[in-house]
Amino acid sequence: MRERASRRGKARRAAAWLASFTLALSALAMHAGTERARAFRQTYTFEGSGWGHGVGMCQYGARGMAAAGHGYREILAYYYRGTQVSPWPCPQTIRVGLLEGVDAVQLAADAGSFRFYTAEGDIPGGVITRGETWTVKPGNGGFLLLRPDGSLLNGTSYGGVSKPLYLRGTSGGDVLRLPQNGNRRLGHLDSGHPLELNIQGSAPSSLRAVVISDFETYLKGLDEVPGSWPQEAVKAQAVAARSYAVRALGKHASSNFDICDEVHCQYYRGYDKESDSGWVRSVDATRGEVLTYAGQVAQCFYSSSCGGHTDNNEDVWGGSPVPYLRGVPDPYCMDSVNPHAHWRVTYSREEMEARLNAYAGTSVGTLYAVDLSDRTPSGRVRRATFTGSAGKKTVTGEQLRFILSLRSAMVDLEAENFDQYVLLANPSGSAARALVSMTGGSGAKQELEVEIPAFSRRTVHVNDHLEGEEVAVRVEADRGIVAERAMYFNYHGNLDGGSCSPGQQALSTTFYLAEGYTAQSFDSWVLLYNPGSQPARAVLDLLRDDGFTRGLSLEVPAASRVTVSVDGVEGFSSCAFSASVESDQPLAVERAMYFESDGRKGGHTAEASPSLSSNWYFGEGYTAEGFDTWILVGNPNARAAKVRFHLAPPGGKARVVEAVVPPRSRYTLHADDHLPASELAAFLESDLPVVA
Template sequence: MNRIKIIIIIMVVAALSLVIMPAAQGAGIAQEAPTITVVTPAAGVAGIPVSIQGSGFGPLQGLISKITFNGVDAGQAIYWSDALIWVIVPATATTGPVVVTTLLEASNPVQFTILEQPPAIPSYFAEGTTRSGFEEWLTLYNPFDVQVTATVTYLIADAANRIRYYNVPAHARVNIYVNSEIGSDHDVSVSVTASERLFVERPMYFNYKNKWSGGHTTQPALATSNTWYFAEGTTRSGFEEWLCMGNPGITDANVNVTYIFSDGNSVTLPYTVPAFKRHTIDVNATIGPEADVALKVESDQPLVAERPMYFNYRSNWNDGSITLGARAPATTWYFAEGTTRSGFEEWLCLANPQTEDATVHVTYHKAGAEDSDQYIDVPAGRRRTIDVNAVLGPEVDAAVKIDSDKAIIAERPMYFNYQNKWNGGHVSIGTNSTAGNWYLAEGTTRSGFEEWICLLNPGELEAAIHVEYSFQDGSTQDQDLLLMPDQRFSILVNGVVGTGKDVAVKIESDQGIIAERSMYFSYHEAWDGGSNAIGCVPPD
């Protein structure tokens, strides 16, 4: 009994010593009273990240230190150091003082103004890297009449997260070179919030492992989700597949990934994606070689998922492609782009995650010709691949509509030797519905780039379409055209706006249409390939 009392006394003394010892000897305890010098920005909406600069915060947040917004505890900070804190403005915060409280005392108050929630759209990207051989960009597009301030949070896998602020003038497009913002050799996910509505894309160019060069881009997720689906995927010879998951939330995500094979077999494996971080899965290493595979991602916390692939198609055309996942299966899918011209090979990948077989009707809207139809069954728990060249024959430009009696997932991979000068491939997830407004943040007609916009009018009425091209200096150029029912049309942007311009695009139509952008390039006159992205439609 005496030994137990002695142990308890020693534990109490040790605990007290952590409180009264000099700060330099106690991890996580501030060495001086906390002082705030500036909060950036000084005003914003709930849910945005802010930086708090000053001194005496201590090296760690620990269990005692906290940040409050007019008395509302902000919880766990994104980043905490003695002179800098990054934290999310809590949902219930009101206008008033920001205060940092440590074990020693509370800091001086600094006023923060809570703004009325604007119609802002968050944008999330799971993939991103500044490793050797990769160059990553963000393109920010503001199609409206007032300047927009964007807050970009870089969720770095192996280092402290970083937050940056960028002003985007009215009707302008701004380029951000991510390698310069976060340094080299980092894997990174990105979240973007804005004071008003803003449209974002993430182009990447690469020399992958010094063997396959090219580039890809994707639209962002406009919301996180607990489920993500991918129809395409392969670990065949000459293909390397990855799954990237970004968690912008404050809680670690427990994730199950189900790998769905063409023969009906599947395997589910668990993963953890830490809060405010990203996680990458090497699919080839996970499931082995020579497998065609669809993916289902299920998480107990909302996150975002993308699937990059790098390849040497038929041991001849090397590049990389990427797509955002679909949040849910659907019975209708559209694709505006598609061709079987010389030097192009087009595929459709259909995945059925349901427990019942799906009967699928594929309508090919051929440019300047009658539609063609195809019917295919996709068994429950399997994926099917359609060779579009074999279905349509050569030299056909065709958009696609897919109707299924069961909810499925659809993607469209394409591989090419573009005009016998640039080879590679790109892929896109389909979209579930038509819209009257589409936005494309990326685009350029610089030397070594050729940009196309593909439009589909699947309706029964003629569509009057207005295209606004926005440039970096805030100037714009307009184009008007008519698109007949059940037709697709391609715009060579270089031929419309001229060469040497970075350009974002807004497309408006009096009928529901579909819009995509394909680009073919030789980046730095060294890395050739192509990329594709479906247009962005803002939520209602």
């Protein structure tokens, strides 16, 4: 058994087989339990690597490279291809946004004292002394300065919408704290580098706080990596941060500052980071150095941990490729010192649905499936697709990170335990060649050519070729063979079992299913596979045992499959039902059920019948020793059907049970009620064609 390499050769051989051996076709509407379990699974476990977007320099990778003896210039050249470290006339100051849109700003003096002033001069009495916390609010067209006891300074306001309020230290060593900003502390505030407060909007107004920092002092307040790391990695970070800041000047111009203080830009800790001597030493050692490409300062994106491979900028954010932001392998990132090298996070189904339904772009109602198969070259999720009762929604990998609070998009959804096999038997005296075509719910496809010796069998493990997918399978052979599908599952992590079903030897435009149940802990699914080259329009009619019906219009794309969770159909969430399918293109149709009832756990599948009949025969039945046997009858006709059940025990006279099945309904016979504690066979006859 081998994978075939030539797509054109595959098509040519398959066409030849079908032209000569059309009766060898066996179509299996085979469902993969991983996606089935996801639809109503109880937990979603994400396993990932890294932290951040993964574009540009990987901080933990840089640490590993430095520990291996690489210098900071080598590190930067590796992550930013084609760049070079160059001296640059950096700006003298940079405006850093600290607070925005607040109705008041609290200012606490942890050391020294601070004076309020405007462009018109110092404000009388406006001095915050050590240990005091003052509050500034908008009011009377300007700024209201409230002392620690809440009293208004001088009974008036100062400044205005276009007249900022400033705060500077009165001597060296002054330290100001902003309680609303995570108690962030600022030093070095003077008349050239003050804290500036702006009034935003009107009626009501809000406030903004901006520190006008010396450029190099700003860099010393960045808390992106610890200074205790190998110094070459810390220097690489200093150059990358300086380059980023130069390119970011004016990034937040609409908010009257250059750069923010959070990881959206660069994480600015301020005064407290300046005690990290290793970091400060690296900033000083690289003073004035930036990374350039083609004579311009490079856009030096970076993230904490790339998960083993960085990514191309356009694959993460879209847009045009940036020549120096190319993905590179990064084995140094996965060092054991990296706490983000491997991680797991688990959400309940309720938590997943709450997070998704909180945003219009991912509001899918009841969550059926999660598809993370669209990947970037590095292996990150490029786009994630969620399917639910309200439809299908697709988001980018970065949006996925935000919505689910994932550390990175280098992530997989842990599949539940379903193993699936296609079993091929060749009872003839000559070898057979079979083409096994597997189609996943995400659109992924795999084909295998299998050689089956005479009087032998072969097994295809579907999981080896399409992992974590809903799957439909088509088997074509150059001579008559037998094809079955076996599945072993752990549905919802609770229901252990297995099932085995023969493939359908012919497609049809009509199908009928007598059995379906969604009450208690039963889940029922109808599976439609279209192996043809044209999309199929199908109608699925669901017939409840009380006569209530509902029709669903479905489109089954060419060479694809559609899965219907009957539990999620309005009016069918807790009932017994039968079903019929009519299509304008030939299909294969099956039903799958998983259950937990009376201490029994398991699941089974059954192929749909392509026709109705007035006679049905069952060789197996048992009603003793805790066995329950049920015979289900579906009547899709417009009038009632009269049905006679002949229950035949071994060597005894058959018990006859008569019933009337209402039009477009179903009927359930519990054989244990009529022939208890016995083996039995059954024969059903009806005055109208039915399905049983």
